[in-house]
Amino acid sequence: MITRTRLTNVSHGQAALNAGVLATQVQLFDNVPVGGASMTFERNAEIYGEGESADYVYKVLSGSVRAYRVLSDGRRQISAFHLPGDVFGIEPGKEHSSSAEAIDKATVLVVRRSAVFNSADSNSDVARHLWSITAAELKRSQNHALLLIKTAKERIAAFLLDMSERLAVKGFVELPMSRQDIADYLGLTIETVSRTLTLLSEGSTIQFLASRRIVLRNASQLNELNA
Amino acid sequence: MITRTRLTNVSHGQAALNAGVLATQVQLFDNVPVGGASMTFERNAEIYGEGESADYVYKVLSGSVRAYRVLSDGRRQISAFHLPGDVFGIEPGKEHSSSAEAIDKATVLVVRRSAVFNSADSNSDVARHLWSITAAELKRSQNHALLLIKTAKERIAAFLLDMSERLAVKGFVELPMSRQDIADYLGLTIETVSRTLTLLSEGSTIQFLASRRIVLRNASQLNELNA
DNA sequence: CGGGGTCTTGAATATCGTCAATCGGCGTGG
């Protein structure tokens, strides 16, 4: 399953940061005094690249973001989809171990990593919050790994349920990402994703309004698939 | 791929904790004043179970530990193997989201979760360390997910290289875990693991001294597989 | 030596991947 990714090179440095900045009162963490600047990224624009210095931490304000790694032969693994409210880009090391791109037009709060860490040193609330976000991400990652041992049908079901929950519109999902993105997240091919969705639709577990607008007709059936 | 797991019920409560305790100066984190008690678990003994209250944090002193989750139909996913020096059992929530068992006879340092967190509140070094352990675990989990999209040969190669590094005996690994454990970690069946190892052996990439004692004859070949 | 668990090997099958063609929605421009 080899998927070569077109790279839209819209990386940002200091200059870009200053360019797209909006004054903001939005906080990285709730109730915690770490401010930042907001930036908007176009569809498929790179937010950061694997190996780049991890000087900033991000929070999705609107739109959606994919984090991914690419193997030497072009296979791409999407490790997470980040939706509004999600914090991302926090790394254990000095460098980003994955890349991040806007899936659609996305606005993101950008905070200097050092600001967060300094704040954590003197304020245990910030430290606690920082830890709990990382721990939650760990849990998500473990759930993701759990997905990857399941059958195609189960993966799709779990994906739809997850998206439905996170997008918080009960019984309906408007997917921001392409079939290819879904495939790379679930460790499947685009064809298998498409076929499996068609199957679920034929069994009237789901219903398509459009290819990315899906009604969950039978959520309990999806849950059963979610072994 | 259904693997029902025999459960050796050797869970521990307060009583067990007090029973197996050894006085110890060993620290949970390096250079950080959070002590604890050590306990020894027999092969296949449960250290904690999914859903149990996560009151303790652990560090492997000797032996090895598997952390895993079981799906309703019996499929088991091993999320991590913990070797001496590894901290495990830290959870974002109140409950353990996975189970942990000793793979072989294992001695483990046990520290009250509350002690660690209280210490983190007043000591930013502890807080930093706590975060960095969690973040490192996140990175490991992401690497694990990356494994699961590869071919069987690539997964086995990556696994052997990882174990070789972590066991720190260059060019040779003595595996503590069974083929079934490896299979459940790599998202393969025991037969595929066995066959793939045989293949690597036939291509003289590796050499068996015994089924769990393996010489890495050609590490660069393994690295190439590690796409 | 014997027995139980672990591991290996074999043959048949199933699921998912690959390759290829077509469909369909959408924006653009004539």
Added chain:
DNA sequence: CCACGCCGATTGACGATATTCAAGACCCCG
């Protein structure tokens, strides 16, 4: 306003990789 073209999604036929089911070998411990 309709036609064209493009990109994303679907569908089909075929093939490969890993699973399943089954049998037997190996090995350690008693």
